[in-house]
Amino acid sequence: MAQTQVGKSKKKVTKTLSMAGLIVIFAAYMFPFVMVLINSLKQKRDIIKSPFSWLFTIKGLSFDNFVKAFTQMDFLRAFCNSLIVTVSATALVTILASMLAYYVVRHKNKLSKIIFALMVASMIIPFQAIMIPLVSIYGGTLNILNHRLTLIFMHTGFSMAMSVFMFHGFINGNIPIALEEAAYIDGCTHMQTYFGIVFPLLKPIISTMVILNALAFWNDFLLPSLVLTDKKLLTLPLSTYSFYGTYSADYGTIMAGLLLCVIPILILYVLLQKQIINGVVAGAVK
């Protein structure tokens, strides 16, 4: 009896200790975000004097930094640019990749085997090994850089292999062919069968892929930086970059600008937390 008592209290102690450890680590993780948050409301001299003092000890807090960052970054335009690119590329890759994967699953011929093998193999090629010839072809020979459509097209192409791979696995394991056969007997065309019957059944994998692709497109810096130079077309990461280059000494404005970039994602994260986490885990484990 006494022994189990000791065992229990020992367990309790370790549990409390690990909880405490976890909280400390967690606080350290959140530290940079907290710093940005509290300094975004301060004036420059206060930031330099005491960046880690809490808000209530400082007079002269204001939202001026946010107003300035918002206009100087051309935030609304950059945000819309990012939104247009992300939404269109995500939609495009979801539709095209699922159709391609469907074709590969249902046609077990040599051609589709080659296509699939090529795609899987290509997944190990890092973007850095492609970027120089990419710029040289699309900037030099074709001269179509600096268009939103070009960027959307490239995002689609680069995420195609991974998306096809994921859709392929899902269709292979979860979509019974009998359903399609029934549809054909009822006189459906291939297109009708696909969009009427198969596509709706792909919903779980579609939501995973939409999350993974949209996150990647939204945050990507290197590809858009090579494609877009026109100020009117800059996406959010690009405009953050040029904004930082101009205002790097103006800490308050910078902090407000960075926070502006983070807030939309955080709002989305709070709303869709479960889906995002499940999507990311599913994407990695496959």
Next chain:
Amino acid sequence: MRSKSNGKDFCVFALPGLFCFVAVLIVPFLYGVYLTLTDWNGVSQEKNFVGLRNFTAVMHDEQFWRSLLLTFVYVIFVVVIVNVLAFGIAWLLTRGMKGQNFFRAGFFTPNLIGGIVLGYIWQFVFSRVFVSIGDATGWSLFEASWLSDPIKAFAALVLVSVWQLSGYMILIYVAGFMGLSEDVMEAASIDGAAGFIKLKNIIMPLMMSSITICLFLTLSRAFMVYDVNLSLTGGAPYGTTEMAAMHVYEKAFTSRQFGVGQAEALVLFIITACISGLQVYLTKKKEVEA
């Protein structure tokens, strides 16, 4: 989809996606191999065939090898720290603690934000917050900004990368721990396995598939680090923290040596592919079924 109109099906279903893929990936990749054999500078109409001269130039580009060596050191630090830390935190998180989901979601937050923004956030922390802590406490560690000293700037880069990547790995390890069968754990405890022995002989082998995935993801991401490198240190001080991917970028787009840059990109790609291939092979061999 079994019918005679096979060709039409192919055009409607497979061709559009295939076209995007080939146009932005396969064609540039092959063209890139060709580029390594020319002396193109990115602007001129002329491309002269120079054989393997670019690869000789790669051999003699000391800065490239220095950045590659630095990348190796960086990769080792990041891979080890990220995985140990993430494994540990995931283990803590799956012991039936309150607020498990909250912590898990919180740790993942840095992954949702682009590397550029993260780098700038940390630049502020290193150059202002830490320095001001140093002023207040007199700790010599924080006396000057980390980013102005080559070794500390490198450490800063490792720290930020660990911070950024570990949340993602925590998710995968948590999923792995949740998949461990209760029966096996209980049987191990009854047989007297505890603490380190249990970790080494029971948990680690069963977690091997998660470990394979996490090692692969951290390896390939760390080798290709660019965004955080650019925004946190920008290679400063004096190019001492310039990683391989950044060097390739500079070589091609700043020094305008496209052929050499592409040759270096290919070398980097081949090294990365070999190392991650080897890693997957080695860790997969250790995977066991429960």
